[in-house]
Amino acid sequence: MNPTQWTAIGLACLATASAQAAPFTNGSFELHDPSIESDSSEPLVLAGETLLPGWDVLAGSINYVRFNRWQAADGDFSIDLNGEHSDVYGIAQTFDTLAGQKYLVSFALSGNPDDAPSVKSFVVSAAGTAATFTFDTTGHTRQSMQWLPQSFTFTATGASTTLRFDSQTTGPYGPALDNVRVTAVPEPSLMSLLIAGSAVAWRMRRRNQITSSL
Structure with missing residues (x-):
């Protein structure tokens, strides 16, 4: 199998993932x-309202x-996962x-620094x-939110999955939330095939270079 064919296999693996x-x-x-636009810098979104495409406010x-x-x-x-109408807060998609x-x-985690408790969790x-996940707002301000990258993995059990963020x-x-991303993790077999294909392609190119220089 020539390098071009191995490259095609590798790209197919990536496309599958x-x-x-x-x-x-x-x-x-x-x-x-x-309609969410207002003079407020932090308008409320109530449970049941569909103001944020993709997301449901749970309570x-x-x-x-x-x-x-x-x-x-x-x-x-x-x-800010905590609004003003309940002691139970959450969003889901x-x-x-x-x-x-x-x-x-993957997501970015911080916390509302304006008041207690200092440690926020969801x-x-x-x-x-x-x-x-927890975030300690001690020493942080609105101008210094110090967002932390976090990650979480799950294995899907069906054709659809609900991802929830429930404040504790x-x-x-x-707790403050931003930059949520969901990506499929390539199967180890696909990754191994891609790595093996790249290695074979490199060796074949190297061999051709040596042969050409003789």
Whole structure:
């Protein structure tokens, strides 16, 4: 098999992995219904309202925070999971998945620095897998949010999966969330084939170079 054929196999493997990526939307919360526009730098989005495409507010309310309140991790907007109407707060998005496929969820985590508690926390869950993440706002300000990159993995069990972020913090000063991304994790066999194909292609090119120089 020549180098071109090995390269084609490698690209096919990458294409297969990409095709399995979840069609996740609005991970940085940049898309919103125009009706949310107001003079407030952190308008409320109530449970049941469909103002953020792709996302559902599960209970109570959340704050949709603009860049003039604090700097987002990506783009101009981010989320304070704790609004003002309940002690239970959360958001979720349901998206297409492939059963048995492993997915990586990456996101940026911070916290509302305006008041206690200083340590904010939420639970991320999908397909029966859950993990708790915390952020300590001590010493942080609106001008210094110090967003932290975090990640979470799950294996899909069906054709669709619901990804949830449930605040574990009470009161109106909760964990902040931004830049959520969901990507399919390539199967080890595909990655091994790609690596092997690249190695073979490199050796064949090297051999051809040596032969040409003789």
